[in-house]
Amino acid sequence: MSPLPFEIGQKASLTKRFSAAEVGAFAGLSEDFNPLHLDPAFAATTPFERPIVHGMLLASLFSGLLGQQLPGKGTVYLGQSLSFKQPVFVGDGVTAEVEIIALRADKPIITLATRIVIAAGALAVTGEAVVKFG
Numbered sequence: 001m002s003p004l005p006f007e008i009g010q011k012a013s014l015t016k017r018f019s020a021a022e023v024g025a026f027a028g029l030s031e032d033f034n035p036l037h038l039d040p041a042f043a044a045t046t047p048f049e050r051p052i053v054h055g056m057l058l059a060s061l062f063s064g065l066l067g068q069q070l071p072g073k074g075t076v077y078l079g080q081s082l083s084f085k086q087p088v089f090v091g092d093g094v095t096a097e098v099e100i101i102a103l104r105a106d107k108p109i110i111t112l113a114t115r116i117v118i119a120a121g122a123l124a125v126t127g128e129a130v131v132k133f134g
Helices: 020-030 055-068
Strands: 011-017 078-086 093-103 108-117 123-132
Touching: 011 055, 020 055, 055 078, 055 093, 055 108, 055 123, 078 108, 093 123
Parallel strands: none
Antiparallel strands: 011 093, 078 123, 093 108, 108 123
């Protein structure tokens, strides 16, 4: 039995739908005004055919999960890998999930699998986060 308050396999998730206004606000904060995210007329000329959510805006859901749910308040990011598998369109519902996959016995460090799934069931983003808690 682990002396840590966490165990491998623990999960947390949240569901979100990004509006055009939220994507626009993120563009302002990040200085990423790529019309692929903001301009339906421009996006219509691309293979995506409509605006897509910034990948880093999607990934920001992991920060919320890690800092609020698992491990929770006081968590500090040490690293994050990301792989973008398919686009998420403005207005699509997504579920972000983190799952503990490794615990350090010598330090308060946790590795978590990170995933974002589109409401239709397709995997949009995968990765791993390493965090320090406590």
